[in-house]
Every structure is written in structure tokens, then in C-alpha cells.
Amino acid sequence: MTGNPAHTPLWPAPTATGAVDATVTVPGSKSVTNRGLVLAALASEPGWLRRPLRSRDTLLMAEALRAMGVGIEEQVNATGGEAWRVIPAGLHGPAHVDVGNAGTVMRFLPPVAALADGPVHFDGDPRSYERPLHGVIDALRALGARIDDDGRGALPLTVQGAGSLTGGRVEVDASSSSQFISALLLSAPRFNQGIELRHVGRTLPSLPHIRMTIDMLRMAGAQVDSPDGGGERDVWRVAPSALLGRDLTVEPDLSNAAPFLAAALVTGGRVTVPDWPERTTQPGDALREIFTLMGGECELDDAGLTFKGTGRIKGIDVDLHDVGELTPVIAAVAALADSESVLRGIAHLRLHETDRLAALAKEFNELGGDVSETEDGLRIRPRPLHGGVFHTYEDHRLATAAAVLGLAVDGLEVENIATTGKTLPEFPELWSGMLAGRSDAPASYAARGV
Numbered sequence: 001m002t003g004n005p006a007h008t009p010l011w012p013a014p015t016a017t018g019a020v021d022a023t024v025t026v027p028g029s030k031s032v033t034n035r036g037l038v039l040a041a042l043a044s045e046p047g048w049l050r051r052p053l054r055s056r057d058t059l060l061m062a063e064a065l066r067a068m069g070v071g072i073e074e075q076v077n078a079t080g081g082e083a084w085r086v087i088p089a090g091l092h093g094p095a096h097v098d099v100g101n102a103g104t105v106m107r108f109l110p111p112v113a114a115l116a117d118g119p120v121h122f123d124g125d126p127r128s129y130e131r132p133l134h135g136v137i138d139a140l141r142a143l144g145a146r147i148d149d150d151g152r153g154a155l156p157l158t159v160q161g162a163g164s165l166t167g168g169r170v171e172v173d174a175s176s177s178s179q180f181i182s183a184l185l186l187s188a189p190r191f192n193q194g195i196e197l198r199h200v201g202r203t204l205p206s207l208p209h210i211r212m213t214i215d216m217l218r219m220a221g222a223q224v225d226s227p228d229g230g231g232e233r234d235v236w237r238v239a240p241s242a243l244l245g246r247d248l249t250v251e252p253d254l255s256n257a258a259p260f261l262a263a264a265l266v267t268g269g270r271v272t273v274p275d276w277p278e279r280t281t282q283p284g285d286a287l288r289e290i291f292t293l294m295g296g297e298c299e300l301d302d303a304g305l306t307f308k309g310t311g312r313i314k315g316i317d318v319d320l321h322d323v324g325e326l327t328p329v330i331a332a333v334a335a336l337a338d339s340e341s342v343l344r345g346i347a348h349l350r351l352h353e354t355d356r357l358a359a360l361a362k363e364f365n366e367l368g369g370d371v372s373e374t375e376d377g378l379r380i381r382p383r384p385l386h387g388g389v390f391h392t393y394e395d396h397r398l399a400t401a402a403a404v405l406g407l408a409v410d411g412l413e414v415e416n417i418a419t420t421g422k423t424l425p426e427f428p429e430l431w432s433g434m435l436a437g438r439s440d441a442p443a444s445y446a447a448r449g450v
């Protein structure tokens, strides 16, 4: 499961024969699961992670922590509910970490490795060598760590863990990824002097993900002073302290709910996602507003979030800087709308799993679309689309976006649907279950007793 899955044969994307009407239980959040694992590993007592996401990115995180000596026991209850018990231990090197193409693993773990008592070598998929890591590497060096790399500010590299890290004041340009900030903050309670971290770049993407980091640190007992909490703009401070072992229940992955909600919009149907949190730092919560602006209606109640299409899909002009990971599915809906869309503020997506702006423009245009790249996003002019092969560039979100297009386009075949395993291995089954309106889709977590 943690290896890069072999390419699967072309997946014929099912077209919708009518309005969808389904309840889809979406597995746990990647971002919460991987933060939960890191914080639990750094705690001074054992903790629990309930309803963790089990996918390539989270299993790579668990494997990497185990390689450094952390105990992670996977338990499944009689009704299929899953929980992971995390047992912290002294962090050890030598160890080898495979990051796959997981931004959270390649960025969150070098600071953890700096606390290990020996060398920790990091390697990953070919694409991981191209994704920015300089913010983490340079900041860790400034905080006292020794790192051997080839000077490009990227993988592969070895962190020469010395058992502790001085910490203190440091500047980072996180305009290419918010994960630089999250990475340094997550381990900071364990640095001798904590951290005072200043972002010095022009822009900072994915603020909700930074809020998620701060919220989860505070839940684990850390003392964090942040711009959101009235602190200085672009400066975060974390005091040195022990972290508590928590019993954490992971929310459903709201970004992975996107294709299912999109299906309601595209088919004029209705989809309910159970366990949608009332309050959350997940960027996927913005889908309620974005898809409503695009023509749908939604309601949050005890059953979860119910999203309804109204038969009309409207184009949108929207800044997705804060919620960039939602872009591919929003772009697919925009390509099926009745007017032009402009998606802004997402230049940093060129450095995600693939160059998402180039890939979306190329693949949509090969099906007859009219999509152009702007300096910081995409302009999408809806056109009648035809079938063909949709290439996915080992990007889970390209694959789910293609499935959304396929609802309305005959003869669309998706290359390597197994790439959804990065964050949602059960995507093909959930998708066909939704289209069949099956009520035998996995029961909600509450029903599974977790």
C-alpha cells in the first residue's frame, strides 16, 4: 500500500444516467491524520487516533515514525471501526524514510528527525525531488541542525539527528508551501528554546492548514502565539514544553468530499456527507460557499452536509489561494458550467503532486475544452467536451476531477485511477456506490461505533 501503486488499466469514468441521490461516508482527513501522528509521536505519553485515514500518505507517515522508533498499533473493532494507538519512544537513527510524494511527510518529518539520535535518510518518488523543501532545510540549519543534501534545497537528504535541537528565532519564505510553517511549528515544543518563526515571503498559501496546525498543537497542550490569536502578523511563537498524549477523533476529509458534492451539482441531484463537522479548520469546508455560488444549495444538520444541485451550474471568479487543493474538482465543475470561470491565487499549484495548472489545461483542452493558464491560475470557458483518455500525472486530485467530468462526458477514460490511493484508496467503489444510489455504502462512523 505504501509503494507507488502500479498503473491500473484505463478506468471508464461512468456517466450519470440521472440525478444522483446518495449518502457517501468519506474517510478521515489526510491533513489531520498526519498532524495527529506527528504530535502523538512527540508526546510524553501514549495517545489514540480514531478513524484515521488509511491511505498511501498516512501509511508512509506511520512507517516513517516507526522507523525512528515510535510504536503505532493498528486496532479494528468488531464493527470495522479503526483506531491507532501511538506509543512515543526515544527517536532513533539510523533510519530510512520513504516520503512517496506526500508533502506532509517530506516537510513535517525532517524537524522530527533533527531530534533523533542518529542519521535519518529521506527519499521518495521522482516528483518528490522537484517539490520545494528549502524552507524547512534552511530553517532547520539556522536552528542548529546538520543536514546533508545536494545543495538544491530538495530531496534526497540526510538529517544528522543529534538528539536535540537548539531552536529559537528563524525566518522562512513559505510562499511556495504553507507546509514549511506547519512543519517547523509541529516539532517546535520539543526544541530547547521553542521557536519564533517569521514568514518573510510575499504571499502565504493555505492559511486554514496553518490554523489546523496551531489548533492541534494547542489541543496537545502546546503554548502557541499566532497572528490569528492577536500576535504579530506573519510571526508564530511556540514555547518549549512537553506534549500530551491525546485521544483524537479524525474528521472526514472534506477536500475528498469535493468530487461527491460536485456530482450533486453536475447531475442536479443530492449527496449527503455524514459527520461533516460544524466547525473545522479544513479548507474543504469552503466548498459549501463555493459550490453554492456555482448554483447549488446546501444544508448542515444531524444527518451531515446535504448538497443539492439545482440543474444550473454557474461559472465563478474566485481566489483559491487559501484552499488550493480544491482546485482540480472546482475546475471540472467550471468546465461544465454555463459561463466562464476564473480561478485565481493558485500559482503555487505548479509545485504540487504535478504542475496542476498545466495538467488541467492540457487534459481539459484535449477533450475539446478551452482552458488557459494565467499568471496565477486558470481561465475556463465551457465548451462541449468529447471522450478520450484523461492523463492523471500520478495526482489523486486530477483523477477525481476527471471522474466529475466523466459524469457528463461519454467515453472518458481515466489513466491510473489507483493514484487516488494517495488519500482515498476506496474512491472507485465510493463513486460507483454513489451512482448506484446504494444504501450499502459504508455506514457512518457513528453507526460503526468509533
Ligand SMILES: O=C(O)C1=C[C@@H](OP(=O)(O)O)[C@@H](O)[C@H](O)C1
Binding pocket: 030, 031, 032, 103, 104, 176, 177, 178, 179, 182, 205, 206, 209, 324, 325, 348
Ligand atoms: O498542511 C497540509 O496538510 C496541507 C497544506 C497544503 O499545502 P500547500 O500549502 O503546499 O499548498 C495543501 O495543499 C496540502 O494538500 C495539505
Ligand SMILES: C=C(OP(=O)(O)O)C(=O)O
Binding pocket: 101, 102, 103, 104, 325, 352, 353, 397, 423
Ligand atoms: C497538495 C496536496 O498534497 P501534499 O500533502 O502532498 O502537498 C494535495 O493533497 O492536494
